Amino acid sequence: MDSPSKQPDLANVQFLATEQAIPPEAHEAIPPEAHEAIPPEAHEAIANLRHEDLSIRYYAAWWLGKFRVRDVVAVDALIAALDDDANRTAMGGYPLRRNAARALGKLGDKRAVAALIRCLDCSDFYVREAAAQALEALGDASCISALLSLLDGGVDAAQFAPGLPHLVQPYEAVIEALGTLHATEAVEQIRPFADHGVERVRYAAMRSLYQLTHDPYYAEHLVGALSSSEVQLRRSALADLGAIGYVPAASAIAQAPVENSFKLLALKGLLGHHLSENDAHSEAAIRLMTLMDTLL
Amino acid sequence: MIATDPAIEPLITAIAQADSPATLIGAVRALAQTASLSAIPTLIEVLGYNNPGAASVAVAGLVQMGEAAVPLLLEQIDDYNYGARASSLRALAAIADPRAFEVLLEAAATDFAPSVRRAAIKGLGTLRWQPRDLDGQPSIHDRTVSTLLLVSHDSDWTIRYAAIAAFQSWIFTLQNCSETTDLTRQALERLEHLRQTDEDEVVRARASMAQHQLTIVPYAQ
Numbered sequence: 120m121d122s123p124s125k126q127p128d129l130a131n132v133q134f135l136a137t138e139q140a141i142p143p144e145a146h147e148a149i150p151p152e153a154h155e156a157i158p159p160e161a162h163e164a165i166a167n168l169r170h171e172d173l174s175i176r177y178y179a180a181w182w183l184g185k186f187r188v189r190d191v192v193a194v195d196a197l198i199a200a201l202d203d204d205a206n207r208t209a210m211g212g213y214p215l216r217r218n219a220a221r222a223l224g225k226l227g228d229k230r231a232v233a234a235l236i237r238c239l240d241c242s243d244f245y246v247r248e249a250a251a252q253a254l255e256a257l258g259d260a261s262c263i264s265a266l267l268s269l270l271d272g273g274v275d276a277a278q279f280a281p282g283l284p285h286l287v288q289p290y291e292a293v294i295e296a297l298g299t300l301h302a303t304e305a306v307e308q309i310r311p312f313a314d315h316g317v318e319r320v321r322y323a324a325m326r327s328l329y330q331l332t333h334d335p336y337y338a339e340h341l342v343g344a345l346s347s348s349e350v351q352l353r354r355s356a357l358a359d360l361g362a363i364g365y366v367p368a369a370s371a372i373a374q375a376p377v378e379n380s381f382k383l384l385a386l387k388g389l390l391g392h393h394l395s396e397n398d399a400h401s402e403a404a405i406r407l408m409t410l411m412d413t414l415l
Numbered sequence: 416m417i418a419t420d421p422a423i424e425p426l427i428t429a430i431a432q433a434d435s436p437a438t439l440i441g442a443v444r445a446l447a448q449t450a451s452l453s454a455i456p457t458l459i460e461v462l463g464y465n466n467p468g469a470a471s472v473a474v475a476g477l478v479q480m481g482e483a484a485v486p487l488l489l490e491q492i493d494d495y496n497y498g499a500r501a502s503s504l505r506a507l508a509a510i511a512d513p514r515a516f517e518v519l520l521e522a523a524a525t526d527f528a529p530s531v532r533r534a535a536i537k538g539l540g541t542l543r544w545q546p547r548d549l550d551g552q553p554s555i556h557d558r559t560v561s562t563l564l565l566v567s568h569d570s571d572w573t574i575r576y577a578a579i580a581a582f583q584s585w586i587f588t589l590q591n592c593s594e595t596t597d598l599t600r601q602a603l604e605r606l607e608h609l610r611q612t613d614e615d616e617v618v619r620a621r622a623s624m625a626q627h628q629l630t631i632v633p634y635a636q
Contacts, residue, residue, distance in 0.1 A: 350436075377467055379467075379533075380530050387572075399619070399623045400624070405624060412537075415576075
């Protein structure tokens, strides 16, 4: 970590160490060079997971995920960091555990599954959320029953945590993970969340229910959300449509009042989904690429 | 803000007073529809409002103005707001006036923001060159193709995708131009290589579409 751009940015570390999630749109501002190649500094980052400076540990965990360091030693060190007790926020959160869980989701090593399932019981909401997202990314169905237990009590229990800016459980992440993991047994438990009072939770339910039932009714609700009054919600609906690969949404996506980079990513999701069963010269593939060209 | 056309002053005021994203977009659309050249500075200003809906309406309006908007677009590129810069370059790329060449070339290769680079790269493929532009500047096509070749190796799939789209339109426009035979060959080789070996299926598909639309490879393949 010797180049200036890769030094821990203290202001940034402190921002991330608060109870906030990482802004999903941040990627657009990162220079393309930052995405490149296998970093020689990986061993240093692994060692830094035990650095005496807690902000350096926190940064190292993020860094290993960011640069996809799929080394066995890195994975083991991150799994160990899921039990960290040293790095605590004023509100009792576990910043290092959060980042370790996020990183493990990016590294694709299923050895992390059991430890991530245990994180679903962590007292820190953001650790549970990061674990659910990582389990979704790892794609291992063994976590389904543990995820389902976070939906216990149904919509009635799914209230805001007193005095906190989030619900009592990371419903959005849990429901999305269940959809991605093809947990068809979860349909009846998820269905009521399509009427939840929080828009993001509703979208997550629509997305998941479409994946589990292939009923266009749910996908069309997401298309409707593309004209939501808040740009964050429009971005979120775009990402959902990209994730489920709902090709009939293509024109609505291209016209949504959202930055082109988000629309390109969503259309890429549609095209990738389409190409899994069709070739690149199908009418729909050409139409999708022609739309993508207009967004460059 | 110079409003020499009194009819548009209330429309400009409406943009300044818009109190929601929806009213802003409506006000920008109303101004763009006047197609008055006096609207150009305000439309450019809207690109910096960080409102993607309003920006795309403003870009469409500027594109409709065509060449008349080019000098101000070039002059007022926002070096500190990459969202605004991407919109300006999108407008310049769509107008396709060769005066934008140097700006597009530099942004394609060196801008830090992928959205800006994509717009610039696409524009490099679509500029409407006239024989008089090329007099005394034989290197224009060399520089275009070498920049497209360079960016077609970028790690960001959207940049490689944009490079393919640009190659396609550049080859299509110049395929009957004998001076560019060697450059065309290089571009075609790169397209073929991307179609076969790119790690991203969407990039491979786009290269394949480029080849087909240039009728280099039969559709059946």
